[in-house]
Amino acid sequence: MNSYERFCFNLLSKRMKGRREEYSQLRNDLISARFRTPFEVYISTALVSSILVGLVAAVLTGLLTYLLKLPLLIKYKGAVPAQFLMLSPYSLVIGTVVITILSLLIFGGLTYAAFLMYPGIEAGNRRRNIDASLPYAINYITSMSTAGITPAEIFRLLGDSPIYGECSVESRYIAREIDIFGRDLIDAIRLVSASTPSKRMKEFLQGAMASISSGGNLTDYFRTKADQYALENRQTQKQFLDMLALIAESYVTAMVAGTLFLIILQSIMSVLSSDNRPLFLYAVIYIMIPLGSIAFVVMISTMTPES
Numbered sequence: 001m002n003s004y005e006r007f008c009f010n011l012l013s014k015r016m017k018g019r020r021e022e023y024s025q026l027r028n029d030l031i032s033a034r035f036r037t038p039f040e041v042y043i044s045t046a047l048v049s050s051i052l053v054g055l056v057a058a059v060l061t062g063l064l065t066y067l068l069k070l071p072l073l074i075k076y077k078g079a080v081p082a083q084f085l086m087l088s089p090y091s092l093v094i095g096t097v098v099i100t101i102l103s104l105l106i107f108g109g110l111t112y113a114a115f116l117m118y119p120g121i122e123a124g125n126r127r128r129n130i131d132a133s134l135p136y137a138i139n140y141i142t143s144m145s146t147a148g149i150t151p152a153e154i155f156r157l158l159g160d161s162p163i164y165g166e167c168s169v170e171s172r173y174i175a176r177e178i179d180i181f182g183r184d185l186i187d188a189i190r191l192v193s194a195s196t197p198s199k200r201m202k203e204f205l206q207g208a209m210a211s212i213s214s215g216g217n218l219t220d221y222f223r224t225k226a227d228q229y230a231l232e233n234r235q236t237q238k239q240f241l242d243m244l245a246l247i248a249e250s251y252v253t254a255m256v257a258g259t260l261f262l263i264i265l266q267s268i269m270s271v272l273s274s275d276n277r278p279l280f281l282y283a284v285i286y287i288m289i290p291l292g293s294i295a296f297v298v299m300i301s302t303m304t305p306e307s
Contacts, residue, residue, distance in 0.1 A: 004045070005037065005041050005044075005045050006041075007048075008041070008044040008045040008047070008048040008049075009040060009041045009044045009045070011044065011048060012043075012044040012047060012048065013040055013044060016039075016040045016043050016044050019043070020039065020040075023039065023043060025120075026039070026042075026043070026116060026119060027039045028195075029119035029120040029122075029123050030042060030119045031195045032119075032123035032126065032127075032195055032196065032197040033119045033120075033122040033123040033126060033197070034126070034169060034173075035119060035122070042115075042119075043115075045115070046111075046112055046115035046116065047112070049111060049115065050108045050109070050111040050112035050115070051108060053107055053108060053111040054103070054104040054105070054107050054108025054109075054111065055104065055108075057103050057104070057106075057107035057108075058100045058101070058103040058104035058107070059100075061099055061100060061103035062096050062097075062099065062100035062103070065095065065096045065099045065100070066092065066096045069092055070095065070099070123197040124197070126166045126169075126197050126198075127197040127198045127199075129165045129166040130165070130166045130167055130170065130196070130197070130198035130200070130201050131198055131200050131201075132165070133164050133165040133166065133167045134167055134198070134200055134201060134204065134229060135226065135229035135230055135232075135233050136164060137158060137164040137167040137168075137171075138204065138222060138225050138226045138229060139226050139230075140158060140161065140164065141154055141158060141222050142219065142222040142223050142226050144157060144158075145218055145219040145222050146219055151185055151208070151212060151218060152175075152178055152185050155171045155174045155175055155185075156171070156175040156178075156179075158171040159171035159172035159173075159174070159175045160172075167201070170192055170196055170201060173191075173192050174188045174189060174192050175188075177191055177192070185212065186209050186212055186213060189205050189206075189208060189209045189212075190205075190209060192205060193205035193206050193209070200229070204225055207221060207225065208221065208222075240303065240304070243303060244300070244303075247296065247299065247300060251296050254292065255289065255292050255293060255296065259284055259288060259289055259292075262284050262288075263281065263284055263285065266278055266280055266281040266284065267281065
């Protein structure tokens with residue numbers, strides 16, 4: 001906790017402690033994202049930051065509005081009530097005040113919303129990273145279990161291997177519960193499985209906990225899950241390649257052949273009609289083709305599985 005967060009917490013800590021139930025989703029997102037900032041500190045920082053950003057934006061917008069006299073640029077044509085005519089000499093001041101208040105509410109509200117959404121976004125990023133690296137982490141776990149290493153030591157070693165991404169982070173939390181808080185392995189796995197953002201990780205940890213509790217063969221369980229996730233990964237990659245082929249065909253049809261046909265057609269029509277400014281042709285070349293290409297790139301980037 002830095003000095004700014006400490007200042008915000010000291011300013012609003014008493015009010016925030018009684019509002020934990022109102023922000024249950026935010027608290028879960030903070031835990032799933034593995035933020036080290038406590039809930040009261042985070043929400044206090046969010047409120048103070050929102051107020052500061054709103055005030056700064058309101059002052060700057062108000063000054064800009066007053067100096068450029070933007071309210072005076074608004075002209076109303078039609079019948080105006082007499083009450084508003086009496087306020088017309090003060091239109092610059094009234095317009096500046098209204099814009100300042102709106103800026104305070106808009107920028108402050110957007111900042112507060114960004115603070116509330118950020119832990120959920122970070123938890124989603126962690127979920128995708130865990131799902132992508134989990135099959136490889138389970139193969140590593142299976143190898144160590146086959147060598148006769150105890151389950152607690154397996155999770156401890158996995159936590160020390162950063163190449164497995166967020167799976168290593170979850171394993172470090174299991175090791176922390178065991179080494180620092182003195183919990184047994186089953187309780188440590190249960191706590192981490194309840195807070196992990198990945199459903200696949202939760203399912204794997206709960207299965208491991210059930211296997212340990214029932215005295216089953218943990219090595220066989222690890223091997224079975226490794227085979228299962230490897231098969232699921234192959235199926236996911238196959239589906240992605242099939243979808244990529246479909247997108248490629250759509251791109252060639254829509255953005256290559258389609259736009260080429262429109263360009264040729266519009267060029268011929270412009271020559272026949274002696275049109276020196278073919279606006280539709282310009283729209284196809286400078287708007288449709290770039291925006292369409294960007295849309296395909298964004299779509300492919302969104303659909304691409306984590307590596």
